Structures are given as structure tokens and as C-alpha cells.
Amino acid sequence: MKEPANPAGSIAPTVGVADPRTIAIDLDDTLNNFTETLRHAAYPFTPADGLPEATFHHYLEGIRQDAPEAGDLLSTEYSFLRYKVHAQCYRQARARADGVAFMRWLRRNHWRIVICTQRDLRRAHDDTRAWLAERDIPFDYLFMARNKIVFCKAWGIRHLVDDDGFNLAHGGRYDVNVYYPIMPKHQSLPAHTARGFRTFEEVQRWIQG
Amino acid sequence: MDPRISLLQEFSRGFIPGTAKVETEQYGFPFLDRLLSDGASLEYGELTATRLLHKYKLVNLSARRMDELLQLHITKECNVCRYFDASANNVFCFNLDNNHKTNNTAVIPEITLALRGLRDCLVDRGLMPLIVASGRGYHVWCRLNEPVDNNRLYQFMLRAAVHALLPFHGRGYDHKAVKFNFYPDIKAHNVVSLRLFGSDHAKNKVFSRVLTPDRLLGEAASWDYFGDFLRNKAIPSARFTAAFNALPALL
Numbered sequence: 001m002k003e004p005a006n007p008a009g010s011i012a013p014t015v016g017v018a019d020p021r022t023i024a025i026d027l028d029d030t031l032n033n034f035t036e037t038l039r040h041a042a043y044p045f046t047p048a049d050g051l052p053e054a055t056f057h058h059y060l061e062g063i064r065q066d067a068p069e070a071g072d073l074l075s076t077e078y079s080f081l082r083y084k085v086h087a088q089c090y091r092q093a094r095a096r097a098d099g100v101a102f103m104r105w106l107r108r109n110h111w112r113i114v115i116c117t118q119r120d121l122r123r124a125h126d127d128t129r130a131w132l133a134e135r136d137i138p139f140d141y142l143f144m145a146r147n148k149i150v151f152c153k154a155w156g157i158r159h160l161v162d163d164d165g166f167n168l169a170h171g172g173r174y175d176v177n178v179y180y181p182i183m184p185k186h187q188s189l190p191a192h193t194a195r196g197f198r199t200f201e202e203v204q205r206w207i208q209g
Numbered sequence: 210m211d212p213r214i215s216l217l218q219e220f221s222r223g224f225i226p227g228t229a230k231v232e233t234e235q236y237g238f239p240f241l242d243r244l245l246s247d248g249a250s251l252e253y254g255e256l257t258a259t260r261l262l263h264k265y266k267l268v269n270l271s272a273r274r275m276d277e278l279l280q281l282h283i284t285k286e287c288n289v290c291r292y293f294d295a296s297a298n299n300v301f302c303f304n305l306d307n308n309h310k311t312n313n314t315a316v317i318p319e320i321t322l323a324l325r326g327l328r329d330c331l332v333d334r335g336l337m338p339l340i341v342a343s344g345r346g347y348h349v350w351c352r353l354n355e356p357v358d359n360n361r362l363y364q365f366m367l368r369a370a371v372h373a374l375l376p377f378h379g380r381g382y383d384h385k386a387v388k389f390n391f392y393p394d395i396k397a398h399n400v401v402s403l404r405l406f407g408s409d410h411a412k413n414k415v416f417s418r419v420l421t422p423d424r425l426l427g428e429a430a431s432w433d434y435f436g437d438f439l440r441n442k443a444i445p446s447a448r449f450t451a452a453f454n455a456l457p458a459l460l
Contacts, residue, residue, distance in 0.1 A: 034281075072309050075388050121253040122400050123322070125266075141241075145256040154236055154261060 019156050023106060023207065024148065026162040027128070030181055031103075031137070032093035039064050041092055043085055051077060060085065080114040083123060090119065090127045095135045095180075102200035107138035114157065115139045116148050118164075152176045159207050168194035179203045213432060214279050217405055219439055223299045224291040227270045230402045231278060232411045233287035236263045247274040259412045266402075282408045290402035293393035297356035299443075301392060302403055303327060303349040303366060308388035313345050314413050319377070319386040320346050326373035328422070334452035338443045339435065340420040342409030346387075347420065348403065354443040359393045361453065366391040368456035408437055425431060 028034035045056050055077075062069075063082045076190060106113050119128060121144040145151035148167050152160050153174045160167060161179045165186065171178035172193030180186065182196040197203050231244070236256070244265065245251060252266040270278070282289040293300075305320055305327070307313040324340070324347050331338050331351065333344050339350040370389045377384050392403050404410075419431040427432055 022447075072311055073385055074308050074310055074313070076385070098351070121255065123397065125253050125400075141251060142253040143255065144253065146258055147256070150261075151256045155238065 005039075008209045010019075018111065020158060021110065022112040022114065022157045023159040023161065024114045024143075024152055024157045025103070025139075026148070026164070027115060027117045027119065028093070029163045029183070031099040032095050032131075034089055034093045035066075038066070038085070041089060043088060049081060049084070051081065053204055056081070069081045083120075086119075087124060087127055090124055090131060093131070095131075095137070096200070097155075098200040100135055100137055102204055103137045103139070107206055111184045112141075113139040114141045114155075116143050116144055116145055116160070116162075117153060118148075119144060131177060149174050149176055161203060165189050177207075179206065210276075210353055211280060213281060213283050213407060214276060216432075216436055216439055217279050217282070217407060218276070220300070220352075220435075221291055221405065223294055223297075225294060225399070227272075227275070228266075228268050228272060229275065229278060229293050230290040230292075231265045231267060231287050232290065232404075233263060233265075234261050235287075236261060241265075249274060255353045257411075262411050279405075282405060285409050288404050288408045288411055290404045292402045293359075293398050294356070295359070295393075295398045297358050298362060298393050299353045299356045301353075301357075301362045301366060303370065304332075304343065304388075304390040304392060304403065305346040305349065306343070306388040306390070308386055309347050315345070317386060319382050319384070322376060322380075322382060323373050323384075323387045323389075325418075326350070326376050327369060330369050330372045330456075334455055335448045336444050336452055339406070339438045339442070341406050341417045341431075342415065342420060342425060343404070343417065344413055344415055348417075350406075350438075352438070352443050353449055354445055357446070357449065359395050359398065362393060363391055363395045364458075365449075365453050365456070368453075369459065372456060390397075401429075407432070 025031060027170045043060060045053050049056060051059065059078050059081050062078070063085050069076065069078050103113065115132070117128070117179070121128065121142060128142065143151065148160060148162060148164070152158070153176060158175065159177050159179070160171060163180050163183060167178050168180055168186065168189060169192050178194035180194055180196050182198060186196065195206060225384045227249075236359070241251065241254075247270070249267045249270045252268050254266075255264040257264060259324045278287065278289050281325055305323055307315060307317055307320060317400070318379065328338060328340065336351050339352070341348045341350065374384045374387075390401070394401055405419070409416050416428050417429070418428065419426045421434070446447070
């Protein structure tokens, strides 16, 4: 394909060419308090949800505890309610003030910022962008990825801020520096090279080093 | 210009202009910069769980860039998915998928039964569908000779889907094994997109072959059928109205 007449066909991907001033940042439980919101925010029963009240409360309790759904079906009443509850949490979650300051520092210092989330952005895109805009949180790109280590490796991103134990465990092996907000769930993880932080000022220091 | 592009342009005329989702195994910032170099914006990107398959929802695509993407769609270098208009459309589509977490590219008996019921429901009322193997099931497209309000389309699809599932009763089949999605979706018109005919499924690399009452057509015959569908199978408004009224309303 001739450039630029064809935008995609023959463009060779730049696999593994690391850009030192690009960073990927997670949203839920990294920049915000998603799980706390999920556990405690009110989500009242309404017949519009289309469920018997007892079933609704049973499902809601499972969703609050992040319980996996039994069975082999993809799309169910439970998964639909979970989507709606999560969507509310995306809107209501509180941003970490030091995280917001960190993002603005990245912008002032000309970092390329990739918001990298496991959210289903097909449905959560509008809420996600609105939440970021309302808090004046800068970013360049919005990506969803289940495996963020593969994503960072493929896109040449050397820094990832994320709370997921999988990323803590596997980042080092693939030359992705992972920084995570220290949480109780991290205490039981096997040895890893990720760096835990209490405030984003620490990450700011580390990525300049 | 490749005549197949003209067919896809004709088919796509009512979709949201300048908006598409592109599925490709290409990635990286230089690639993205080129993808956006003609004034387009990335709404969001996705790394899927299938190999290094990426999806990019693009907005503000120029007509020229959209045509280039369609050419790449035809040559199977990417897939182009389009979004339905927010208010009215001259095409609508039932998307029947295998609703299982595992082995969901298998065509299960429930899909076959639901598809047969749906096709009979449409054909018996004079609505000739284009049925395309989608990879996880089938896309059942209908094309009207003029746009119809999305709410009316949605109500029609709901009624037709219920009709299609009636044979499940008493035969030991579970309707939950089939995931029915309707396009345009009145609750999420700008959220969900549908892959255009004429490319390979991103996951299993199977071409979007047309299914006739007799058989699954090969690639060339599928393109011929698609051309004929565009030229000769548009549904007159009066026939759609009659079909709508003939299907019982839901409570």
C-alpha cells in the first residue's frame, strides 16, 4: 500500500521500539476508587431492571463482591445488571487528587499519555471521557486491553501504572516498568519487580530516574 | 475503482458518515499516526484477546479515507465495521450469535433453528434477507427502499425474533444459547457497530459467505449475490408496513 493513499495496509508496526516518554495509566483503583464505590454506592432496586426484587439483590451482592458468574453463557441477566452497576460506578468514582496532579504534570512535561483500561469501552466510552474531562485529566489516547503487558510491549510503552496483580507479576519479564498503588490485595503476590507507591509523587520521581 | 467498493458504498449510504471501527493486526504509534493523518480522530482503541488483533473506533474519517479502508476491507487487510444512523435507517440487521463463553464459533442447533424461523418469518412476508455467516453465527440483513424510524425497526425486529424463537418451545432447546442483537439498537446506536459484508472474520479468518436456502456460497458467488441483493431486493415501504402489522405486538 502506498502511503498515504492507503492508511493501513503496508505500514510496518514498530514492535518493541520503546518510547521512553510514553506512559500507560489504568483508571479503576489506580486513578479512582472504583472498588470502594462498587462496594458501597447505593444502587436501588427498580422494576425497570426487569428482575424480581430478590434476584436483583442476590445479583447485586455478587456484583459488589466481583463474583464471577457461574455457567457458560456470555450474555445474561447478571452480566447486563453488572454492566449497569459498573457504568454508575464509572460516573461516581472519586479521583485521587495526587493522581490528577500527576497526570497534569505528565502533560506539562510532554509525556504521551495512554489511558489503558479493562473497561468495555464500547459501552463505557462516553462515561469515561466525561469523567476525565470533568476532572480536567489530560490524556492522548484511550485503549482497552485485557493483557496490558502485551499491549505495552507491542506499543513500545515502558511505563505502566496499574493495580492488577497480573501486571505486577509479569511486567518485569517483558521490560515494562510497573508501578502500583499499594493495596492489601498485593500482600499475597509472589515475588515481582513492580514498585509500589503511596503517592503519585513517588512515580513522578521514578520515571524521571 | 473496484466495483465491490461501489457496492459497499451503496450499502453503507445510510450509516453514520465518517465513523467506522477498523479491525486489524497492525498497531503502534507510527501506524496510528498514519491512520489519523487525514483528519480522523481515535475515539478509542482495543487490543483484543485474539493474537495481536486491534480495533480502532475512528471518527471524522474523510470520504477518501473511508474508501481506502473499504479497499483494504475487500483485500482482507482489515475489517471495516459501520455504525447505524441515530434516528432512521434503510437497512436493519439481526445478529444471531452463539452465546457461549467457550467454543463459540461453533454453529449450534439453536442457531440453526432460530435462523430458519427468522428466515421463514421474513420471507413469508415478502422481506428477502441477505444472510451472511458472521463467524459466531449469522447476520440477517434487510434493506428498505427508504429509511424507517429506528424505534419502528427495533419493534419489528423484536417481534420477528420472538416469532423465530417460538419453535424452541417443547423441543428441548434453550433460547438463551442464542444471542439476538438488533441493529440499529435504539439504546446503543452509537455504541455497537457491525462488520460489513465482504471480508474475513477477524478471529477465525472465515469469509463472510452468503447463506441461501440451499447452501453456503463461495466467495465469488457471495459477491454476486450481494450485488443482486442491492439491485433487486430492496423492500418497499408498504410491504414493510404490512409485515410489521402482521406480526403480533408484544406487551
